[in-house]
Amino acid sequence: MNALIIDDSRAMRRILKQIVTGLGFDVLEAGNGQEGLDVLFASDDIGLVLVDWNMPEMNGLEFVEAVRAKPEFERLALVMVTTESEPARMARALMAGVDEFVMKPFTPDILVEKLNLIGVKACVAS
Amino acid sequence: MPLTVTDIDFVRDLVVKQSGNILRTGQSDLIESRLAPIAKNAGLANVEQLIAELKRSRSPRLSDQVAQAVTVNETSFFRDVHPFNALRSRIIPDIMKENAARRDLKIWCAASSSGQEPYTLAMVIREHFPTLSDWNVRILATDISEKMLDKCRSGQYSQLEVNRGLPARNLVRFFDRSGSVWTTKQELQNLIDFQKLNLTTAWPLTTQFDVIFIRNVLIYFDQKTKAEILSRALRLLRPNGYLFIGSAETVIGLGLPLEREEIDGTICYRHANR
Numbered sequence: 081m082n083a084l085i086i087d088d089s090r091a092m093r094r095i096l097k098q099i100v101t102g103l104g105f106d107v108l109e110a111g112n113g114q115e116g117l118d119v120l121f122a123s124d125d126i127g128l129v130l131v132d133w134n135m136p137e138m139n140g141l142e143f144v145e146a147v148r149a150k151p152e153f154e155r156l157a158l159v160m161v162t163t164e165s166e167p168a169r170m171a172r173a174l175m176a177g178v179d180e181f182v183m184k185p186f187t188p189d190i191l192v193e194k195l196n197l198i199g200v201k202a203c204v205a206s
Numbered sequence: 207m208p209l210t211v212t213d214i215d216f217v218r219d220l221v222v223k224q225s226g227n228i229l230r231t232g233q234s235d236l237i238e239s240r241l242a243p244i245a246k247n248a249g250l251a252n253v254e255q256l257i258a259e260l261k262r263s264r265s266p267r268l269s270d271q272v273a274q275a276v277t278v279n280e281t282s283f284f285r286d287v288h289p290f291n292a293l294r295s296r297i298i299p300d301i302m303k304e305n306a307a308r309r310d311l312k313i314w315c316a317a318s319s320s321g322q323e324p325y326t327l328a329m330v331i332r333e334h335f336p337t338l339s340d341w342n343v344r345i346l347a348t349d350i351s352e353k354m355l356d357k358c359r360s361g362q363y364s365q366l367e368v369n370r371g372l373p374a375r376n377l378v379r380f381f382d383r384s385g386s387v388w389t390t391k392q393e394l395q396n397l398i399d400f401q402k403l404n405l406t407t408a409w410p411l412t413t414q415f416d417v418i419f420i421r422n423v424l425i426y427f428d429q430k431t432k433a434e435i436l437s438r439a440l441r442l443l444r445p446n447g448y449l450f451i452g453s454a455e456t457v458i459g460l461g462l463p464l465e466r467e468e469i470d471g472t473i474c475y476r477h478a479n480r
């Protein structure tokens with residue numbers, strides 16, 4: 081199964097990639113929300129999206145709104161990995177359909193625990 | 207200068223006497239770093255002097271401080287998650303039927319560390335059981351460590367702590383943020399009483415509880431102490447109550463009148479022959 085990582089920082093994408101690869105996912109990457117949508121719509125095996133909030137062109141919240149507007153992505157696991165920690169803004173993202181939040185900075189364990197929380201299991205690497 | 211073997215053995219004996227905790231070998235660095243602040247506070251030059259002072263005076267206050275300082279306090283919100291699912295799906299609804307006439311729910315969290323466990327219990331209650339708002343719901347959180355209890359009472363957690371295991375919807379609903387400090391809301395704090403309690407000495411408790419959590423603390427005791435603590439806990443467990451221990455802990459070989467029950471992916475224990 082694929083995981084899509086959307087972050088405008090290449091360093092952050094690399095960190096996240098290492099963690100989810102360890103869980104057995106193959107990784108696709110995008111540098112902003114719009115690119116993320118393009119990758120998502122072109123692929124049919126994405127089971128998990130990790131998305132940053134603040135990015136150029138299309139931010140993470142707009143990405144989440146666009147994804148949840150489509151019924152076929154109603155159940156896609158969407159996790160925001162962000163420096164955003166304002167409760168009111170987090171609440172808004174949850175309303176928009178984000179499943180979980182990981183606040184930066186974080187450790188690999190924290191991300192894995194959050195994924196467990198929403199029922200994302202490690203895939204057996206093929 | 208590193209502590210001598212004799213010094214370390216002395217501390218180990220003292221800790222077993224005070225709190226029942228068995229320190230693993232190879233923990234001399236931990237002993238040294240945890241005891242250094244106590245030495246300093248007592249106006250002593252270093253940990254060797256603190257140990258010399260303890261040998262000489264046997265001061266109960268210092269001994270207690272030493273025992274508190276070397277405890278392992280590792281914990282997190284929704285640790286192991288399944289026990290909390292079981293409470294939500296089956297246990298609390300059952301207790302609510304059982305206690306409908308007296309309208310009370312009593313939970314004891316017997317090694318609450320920095321408070322993540324009792325606050326998790328409070329969140330489960332407040333989030334899923336609005337009808338309990340006019341019940342007498344009390345969560346008793348106890349620990350041997352004053353420092354941990356102070357942290358429990360403050361309800362303050364770092365960003366790293368709230369990042370661990372706590373669902374974002376709970377964070378947003380039950381915490382206030384100020385900079386990078388997150389504080390539990392009054393509606394959670396109001397449910398919890400905090401009290402210092404050493405599991406290996408007499409317990410000043412008379413209440414009976416519907417649910418008792420003694421998780422991830424039995425591993426630090428020997429079999430005899432473990433059996434004794436659990437059998438005392440059973441006397442405080444209501445006839446239809448539920449007892450939880452840590453997911454890596456076992457009651458096998460303790461010969462206790464317990465019945466094992468699996469609920470929602472977690473094991474809990476109840477009085478045998480209820």
Ligand SMILES: C[S@@+](CC[C@H](N)C(=O)[O-])C[C@H]1O[C@@H](n2cnc3c(N)ncnc32)[C@H](O)[C@@H]1O
Nearest residue numbers: 225277280281317319350351404405421422423
């Ligand atoms: C590893 S923490 C477990 C916290 C929580 N129950 C959990 O499962 O996450 C162990 C706690 O037990 C406490 N403890 C150790 N010995 C104790 C004793 N004799 N009486 C009461 N508490 C004790 C320690 O202070 C520490 O906070």
